[in-house]
Amino acid sequence: MLHVLKLVKHLRINKFEKLIKVDKVHLLWRYTGYILLIFLIILSAFLSIALPIFNLPPPTGKYTIGTQTFHFVDSTRAETFTDDPDDKRELMVQVWYPAEAPKANKDYLFMMNDQSFTAITTQFANSLGIPGFTLKYWKYIGANSYSEAQILRTDAPYPVILMSHGLGTMRMLHTSQAENLASHGYIVLAMDHTYSSAATLFPDNKVTSFLTPLSEDHFQEDAMKLGEVWIEDIKYMVQQIKRINSGDVKGAKQFKQLLNLNKVGIMGHSFGGAVAFEAIHLIPELRSGINMDGTLINTNRKNEENKPFLFMVSDFLAISSFELAKNTNIPKDALENLKRERKVIVDTIQKGGYAVNIKGAEHYNYTDLQLFSRLLSYTGMTGKIDGKRSSEIVNELIIRFFDQTLKSQSSQHKSLRDKVSFPLSNITKTYPEIEFISSVGK
Secondary structure, eight states: OOOHHHOOOHHHHHHHHHHHHHHHHHHHHHHHHHHHHHHHHHHHHHHHHHHHOBOOOOSSSSSSEEEEEEEEEEEEEEEEEOTTTTTTTEEEEEEEEOOOOOOOOOBBSSSHHHHHHHHHHHHHHHHTTGGGGGGGGGGGBSSSSTTTBBBTTTOEEEEEEEEEOOTOGGGGGGHHHHHHHHHHTTTEEEEOTTTTSSSEEOTSSEEEOOOOEEEEEEHHHHHHHHHHHHHHHHHHHHHHHHHHHHHHHOOOOOTTTTTEEEEEEEEEHHHHHHHHHHHHHHHTTEEEEEEEEESSSOOOOOTTTTTOEEEEOOOHHSSSHHHHHHTSSSSSHHHHHHHHHHHHHHHHHTTTTTEEETTTGGGGGGGGGGOOOTTHHHTTTTHHHHHHHHHHHHHHHHHHHHHHIITTTTTTTOOOOGSSSSSGGGGGTTTTTTEEEESSSS
């Protein structure tokens, strides 16, 4: 009997010990689960701030926006970035325009299949030196345009704007600017400069990458050669605008006679902005232009034709030459080039052009990239200014400038200073962050 009691006691103790062990395991998993849940909540909160899913800012104009994409092949030009001698220069061009109210839903920024989206974002992520999966949220960024919408004919013909992206980026990073222009009654054509963009998607789902050679030792020479390629892209697109307007481009019949060929402007960011300044002097059809923080390719060129031009510069270019010269990290030849560039800007200002600085803005505050993540300000790609605020200011500057130089009755005047009540003159009342630069380089 005593033996049986000892056995029962032993079994109870074993069972109790096992229960304690089980409870400890359960508690361990429970607390691990709590910690993991808290971590995931913190991580999701961080990601929602750092990598937010968002919609592009709503346009400020009265028009609904349509968009179409076209594939052009310049059969007269060999492709210089590939080894195949039979390759011809191909361009993908997206058009935004005033449209009739459609029944369909608005587009996302990246309207393409998953494979193409992954290919494009991977290429772009590689250029930033980050893992491709971190950009997957881009797929859910909402835009304000309607694909293949019918163009609104009642207020046509519309002024036309050509748009050129920066080196290693892409046209999609200027979508909010294009949409805003279209909402104010412009037809906007933005091209990807093939092999100089981060990635370009073609109709056969081919995705081209960045293949532009730029050596550190011969940077200026390489930039000049590349600028010639981009200028040819723009000249080609000016001819395509004429073909679109005459109804000769397949898939673009609805635009026939709706483009005002006497009111064509150009704008660009970074290298695209520098090319815009070159193009306005080389291409007669271009009436006015904007350079958004683009270091000039040809600093010996002056504003010979006195066409209206607006420079938007970042904080870096806005500082004085004296302060710039104290920066020992800037090579001497680069410093001399910046001084010459400032003289070109001053010459443009003196002939009626404009240069403005948005306080707190850096290079990529002139693109939609500033809306994609707040983390960019810590890398120096964007400045201290809030991205939404900066985007609003840039869009307002673009609209006011082109409205005056392309839409106003006096827009055929050569000098902006001859114009009555130029809209930029009182913009600082609404946006005190804007500083007009009168003598860059002093």
